[in-house]
Each structure stands twice: as C-alpha cells, then as structure tokens.
Amino acid sequence: MSMRKSKKEVLVLEDILGSNKKIANSIKKKLEENGILAVNLLSAPGSGKTALLERIGLKLNENYRIGVIEGDVETERDAERIRKLGLPAWQITTHGACHLEARMLARVFDRIPADLDFLFIENVGNLVCPASFDLGEGLRFVLLSIPEGDDKPKKYPEAFITSQVLVLTKCDLLPYLTFDLDKVIKEALEINPKLKVFRTSAVTGEGTEELCTFLKLELEKRRIRNA
Amino acid sequence: MHELSIVADLFTIIEERAKQARASRVTKVRVMVGELSGVVPELFRSAFHSYKKGTIADRARLEMKIVKIKFKCQNCGREITAKNFRDESFSYSCPFCRSKDMELISGRDLYLERLEIETAGQ
Numbered sequence A: 001m002s003m004r005k006s007k008k009e010v011l012v013l014e015d016i017l018g019s020n021k022k023i024a025n026s027i028k029k030k031l032e033e034n035g036i037l038a039v040n041l042l043s044a045p046g047s048g049k050t051a052l053l054e055r056i057g058l059k060l061n062e063n064y065r066i067g068v069i070e071g072d073v074e075t076e077r078d079a080e081r082i083r084k085l086g087l088p089a090w091q092i093t094t095h096g097a098c099h100l101e102a103r104m105l106a107r108v109f110d111r112i113p114a115d116l117d118f119l120f121i122e123n124v125g126n127l128v129c130p131a132s133f134d135l136g137e138g139l140r141f142v143l144l145s146i147p148e149g150d151d152k153p154k155k156y157p158e159a160f161i162t163s164q165v166l167v168l169t170k171c172d173l174l175p176y177l178t179f180d181l182d183k184v185i186k187e188a189l190e191i192n193p194k195l196k197v198f199r200t201s202a203v204t205g206e207g208t209e210e211l212c213t214f215l216k217l218e219l220e221k222r223r224i225r226n227a
Numbered sequence B: 001m002h003e004l005s006i007v008a009d010l011f012t013i014i015e016e017r018a019k020q021a022r023a024s025r026v027t028k029v030r031v032m033v034g035e036l037s038g039v040v041p042e043l044f045r046s047a048f049h050s051y052k053k054g055t056i057a058d059r060a061r062l063e064m065k066i067v068k069i070k071f072k073c074q075n076c077g078r079e080i081t082a083k084n085f086r087d088e089s090f091s092y093s094c095p096f097c098r099s100k101d102m103e104l105i106s107g108r109d110l111y112l113e114r115l116e117i118e119t120a121g122q
Helices: A018-033 A049-060 A078-082 A100-108 A157-161 A171-176 A180-191 A210-227 B003-020 B043-052
Strands: A004-013 A037-042 A068-074 A089-091 A117-124 A140-146 A167-168 A195-198 B025-034 B061-067 B069-072 B079-081 B102-106 B109-122
Touching: A004 A018, A004 B003, A018 A037, A018 B003, A037 A049, A037 A210, A049 A068, A049 A078, A049 A167, A049 A210, A068 A078, A068 A100, A078 A089, A089 A100, A157 A180, A167 A180, A171 A180, A171 B061, A180 A195, A195 A210, B003 B025, B003 B043, B003 B109, B025 B043, B043 B061
Parallel strands: A037 A117, A037 A140, A068 A089, A068 A117, A140 A167, A167 A195, B025 B061
Antiparallel strands: A004 B109, B025 B109, B069 B079, B069 B102
16 A cells, blocks of 8 residues: 555644743743842843843842852853852853843853842843843833933834833933933833833932832832732 | 844754654745734744755745734723834733733734645655
8 A cells, every 4th residue: 555645734723932931931930939120121232131130139138148140151250250249159250142032041050049139130131132032020110321412212123112121321421422312211111111210320220219119119019919 | 133043942842743744845835923022023034944854855845824912891881902112112911901911812813823844746
C-alpha cells in the first residue's frame, strides 16, 4: 500500500510569549509572597538609569532593604557601580540580546534575599524591545533624559504605554538645551493618561525625594492589598 | 530587534504541536500580531524564514493577521478601534465622550493561531 499525504489544519491559539509570561508570573508570585516591590527600568542607553538608582538606592537604603539587578549586553560595570555604594547587585549579561527576558531573571532570582523591600531591575538600554517582555515586575518606569529630546513619547509609544511612571532625568540640563518640558509631558499623557510623572536630576537630587516617597507608598499599598 | 528571540519561542510551540498532531511537515503557520505587541511584521517575517531552515516547518508559509488596538471607554462603555495609532494626531481619549479613562482591550496580542500540517497516512 502506498503512503499518501493528507493535509489538515490544527487550531492552536497559544500565546507566543507564553513561556516568558509563565516564568514572569511565577517571579511575580514569589515577589508578592515576600512583599518585595520590583521596578523594571526602561530607557535608551545613557539616559541615567544607573545614576538614578545610585541616588534613590542610597536614600531608600536608610530604612529599607534594596537590591539591584543590572541588565547589560556585556560587562559587570553597572553592578560594580551599585556595589561600590554597599548595595547588593546582580549582573545579567545578555551577550547580544537587546532586552531582558523573564527566564534570564530566573537565573539570578534564587540568589536574591527574600527579605528585600525593593528590587530594581535595570533593563538593557533600549527604548523599544524591553517593552514587550514582562519580567513579573510590580511597576514599570520609563526614563527620558533631557538631552534625548522632547519628541520621544510618540516615537516610542510601547515603552510609554506599558509603563506606570515616567521619570524625566538630567533636568539640571534644562537651562542649556531646547527642551519643551510641558510638551513632552502633554504628549506622554496623550498616549498614557495614567502615567505618573517625576522631574529628576541625579546631580542636584531634584525630584528624587518625591520619587522615593512615591515608592514607599506603593510598597505599603501593595503590602496591605496582598496581606 | 528582538523578533528572532520571539520566533525561537514560536518554533518551540510549532515543534511541540506538530509532534502532538503526528505531522510530517508543517506547511502553513498563521500568527496574530497585535499592533501594540512590539513586533515589526516585516522583521518577524524575515526572522521566521531564516529560522525555519532545518525544522519541521522548513517550507512553511507564514500568514500574519494584524490585530488592531482596541480600547473600551470606562465612562460611556463604548469600544473604540484606534485607527490612527501611528499618526501624530493620535490622542488617547474617547471620540464620543472625550473621557481619557480608557482600557486597552486588544492590540498587545501575539498568538500562534493555527497550523496547516501534512500527515503521512496510509
């Protein structure tokens, strides 16, 4: 008897990023169980993610336990900057990948102490790709530095739509550059009206106190909600 | 350019489903791509065709269904399809009641919808 081929259709309906989401959900669950607020920081390279973390990390460290996960394509440089301040940091090097995925986070996750209050996850510098990958974080920050220009929110909408907080960084440079602060805030709120906006400078410290207060309140809110 | 890592995940699902269905070959792959999924259809397509070599889907065609961004207005309850999301003029507000309290109900999707397979039958 000869073999004959038959064609048929198979309905699948499976989420392509499902394996990432599954890991992200288990990370989220562990974070919630331990009352840890994880913050995923997204931005272009050089917009000041590490500098902001150095500032707010030290401030929060007075009363809270914090940890930092650093995502970069190569090198331990950022993790070393954080460790220099006496704060625990874990480096993930992606060796080429332009974003962090939940499974990469899972590799270092077992080393993270369960009694942390805040876990900051500094994503790979890139305003595009990291927006597509849930890491199980409680809050997502998008950072935009003044030198990058005031036309970014509508150019990179995914990052602004999927974040809860917009942190404008390097605001001490405003007097020297043409940057329309009102316009950028208006544009960001047009595509995501729920964004909370902070004006900051890691050099002068502007806005960092307010940002820490916001984080503390969010932590308390979540602990009450999950209790 | 993260499309290749997404395509790698897609092929894990394709291989698994093809095996379950006892397929000898996958001839068509149909995916649903939300406008807000962060995937660029053109890049996804080229990543797909370079990745498929040597897999069970090595001659498969790729069909992409683009899923529009949809909001539900929390104030008046209407569902709105965002036609001009990529336009400068896009504003996140309800065209009927002007409320900004809108919830995203579709557009972030990234699904493998269906496969067309060949089975070697008797």
